[in-house]
Amino acid sequence: MIVLENVSKEFNSKSGTVKAVKQVNIRVNQGEIHGVIGYSGAGKSTLIRCVNLLEKPTEGKVFINGVELTSLPLPKLRKTRNKVGMIFQGFNLLKTATVYDNIAIPLKLLGYNKDEVKKRVEQYLDIVGLTDKHTNYPNQLSGGQKQRVAIARALAQEPEVLLSDEATSALDPETTDSILDLLLKINRELGITILLITHEMNVIQKICDHVYVMENGVIVEQDTAINLFTKPTHPTTKKFLNTISQRNLSNSLIAQLNVTGAVSRLTFVGESTGKPLLAEVSQKFNVQPNILTANIIELKNGIVGNIVVHLIGDKEQVKNAIHYLEAQGVATEELEGHSHE
Numbered sequence: 270m271i272v273l274e275n276v277s278k279e280f281n282s283k284s285g286t287v288k289a290v291k292q293v294n295i296r297v298n299q300g301e302i303h304g305v306i307g308y309s310g311a312g313k314s315t316l317i318r319c320v321n322l323l324e325k326p327t328e329g330k331v332f333i334n335g336v337e338l339t340s341l342p343l344p345k346l347r348k349t350r351n352k353v354g355m356i357f358q359g360f361n362l363l364k365t366a367t368v369y370d371n372i373a374i375p376l377k378l379l380g381y382n383k384d385e386v387k388k389r390v391e392q393y394l395d396i397v398g399l400t401d402k403h404t405n406y407p408n409q410l411s412g413g414q415k416q417r418v419a420i421a422r423a424l425a426q427e428p429e430v431l432l433s434d435e436a437t438s439a440l441d442p443e444t445t446d447s448i449l450d451l452l453l454k455i456n457r458e459l460g461i462t463i464l465l466i467t468h469e470m471n472v473i474q475k476i477c478d479h480v481y482v483m484e485n486g487v488i489v490e491q492d493t494a495i496n497l498f499t500k501p502t503h504p505t506t507k508k509f510l511n512t513i514s515q516r517n518l519s520n521s522l523i524a525q526l527n528v529t530g531a532v533s534r535l536t537f538v539g540e541s542t543g544k545p546l547l548a549e550v551s552q553k554f555n556v557q558p559n560i561l562t563a564n565i566i567e568l569k570n571g572i573v574g575n576i577v578v579h580l581i582g583d584k585e586q587v588k589n590a591i592h593y594l595e596a597q598g599v600a601t602e603e604l605e606g607h608s609h610e
């Protein structure tokens with residue numbers, strides 16, 4: 270379990286003080302995967318580096334499985350840090366060492382004997398699917414394979430939690446998917462708790478149970494992935510959602526369509542996905558639904574359906590239709606347009 274309590278981090282430089290992280294609270298329960306998403310400069314890297322105290326928080330407390338890292342003297346902190354594995358965007362492999370040695374060297378430095386080192390290297394290379402590459406050097410590997418070595422290196426120390434600092438940002442979409450599948454597998458099979466930072470909504474979509482949206486050092490919105498994808502409230506969250514699904518229509522088109530009814534975004538989740546609700550409102554309220562965009566988003570813990578619909582009809586009846594949809598468990602958001610854009 271990872272707990273951050275009111276964590277803040279300030280940097281002092283010649284040009285003044287930068288408050289990179291402000292009063293952040295995070296709680297990742299055992300076996301869960303949580304993700305922090307934000308644009309460049311939001312403070313994500315600083316935040317994740319505060320978890321293993323690569324950056325010492327200016328304020329606040331950090332706990333790993335109940336042990337407060339922020340109160341430990343340095344020798345104890347070094348030991349406890351071994352319980353926190355980390356993977357990076359740039360992989361951080363030793364170029365002059367083989368795949369085997371990249372995993373073995375940190376274990377030797379931690380004092381494990383030769384047999385234990387060999388056992389662990391073989392076990393974790395197998396888990397990441399790279400047994401046949403153990404004599405290769407990093408420059409003989411693809412980006413995805415390099416990240417697999419880095420993951421095996423982190424896991425070989427048998428950490429209790431894993432931190433991921435933009436681990437897929439340097440990878441193409443297909444390789445990203447395979448690394449995310451690997452993270453899901455190790456989470457499932459080894460029960461490892463994961464906290465990751467990313468600027469890619471598809472990473473959140475695919476593997477996270479819970480999401481934090483970060484901006485200017487602050488968590489501006491947080492929720493389970495399902496709730497966040499169903500009812501986003503903060504404009505930044507909505508912007509990130511727009512990056513994975515066609516959700517945006519121009520203001521002038523919305524304004525034009527609103528003359529003859531209402532343009533509404535309907536988000537279906539759980540039971541409401543199985544009902545023919547648009548056909549029902551059409552009959553009950555004499556409105557004609559015209560679907561403008563539609564998509565299905567598959568999350569780690571469920572499916573969310575999104576439809577932007579033009580409900581054509583009498584204004585009062587359109588309102589009633591929207592209320593009816595809400596009563597059936599559909600999240601609705603009326604889109605307002607203006608004609609001068």
Ligand SMILES: Nc1ncnc2c1ncn2[C@@H]1O[C@H](COP(=O)(O)OP(=O)(O)OP(=O)(O)O)[C@@H](O)[C@H]1O
Pocket residue numbers: 280281282287288289307308309310311312313314315316
């Ligand atoms: N060592 C440092 N000294 C001074 N300011 C820093 C330092 N590290 C980060 N910052 C500042 O803190 C803020 C947050 O940076 P951070 O790298 O944590 O953001 P980020 O969300 O990870 O962005 P990116 O994805 O671009 O790395 C920025 O304004 C940055 O300039």
